[in-house]
Amino acid sequence: MDINYCRATADEELRGILLLQQKNALDSLTDEEKQQEGFVTVIHTFDLLKRMNTDCPHIIAKVNDKVIGYALCMTRNFGTDILLLAPMFETADTLLPGKKYLAMGQICVAKEYRAQGVFRGMYTYYRQALEKDYDGLLTEVATNNQRSLNAHLSVGFEILQTHVSEDISWELVFWDWR
Secondary structure (H helix, E strand, O other), rough: OOOEEEOOOOOOHHHHHHHHHHHHHHHHHHHHHHHOOOEEEEEEOHHOOOOHHOOOOEEEEEEEEEEEEEEEEEOOOOOOOOOOHHHHHHHHHOOOOOOEEEEEEEEEEEEOOOOOOOHHHHHHHHHHHHHOOOEEEEEEEEEOHHHHHHHOOOOOOOEEEEEEOEEEEEEEEEOOOO
């Protein structure tokens, strides 16, 4: 299996991201699947995804031109576009004064490609592509998404704070690249 890691450049790739996002959305999975496989909380519109991609192209993993994984890039410019994430940016600005950070808007790997290094591969590519411009990468993971939290900690993220936003408990995590 030949996995290609790259930045998203075409609308077709963005549609591939949205398809994968829908398949792994909180309301598309059983409770057992959520617990075992993880899930994504936010569903993006094509317009927002494209605007984010224009600002900072997303990281994708592809096999035979099919998107099998993605890690969204979200600059501070989008801090108010997704209401659920606005508190993350406010808190980060307080906890990371002087840091130029990028927010990882969401990461997901197609079920049939999990536990094969794709998650780590996307984050490795993410860092190589963006560490010259940013001090680190910020994201938050729902505390009940243990699979995702463990995966983030394994690549180098550290927990900054636990907080509640819109009745969801979150771990705010940061990967310091300096």
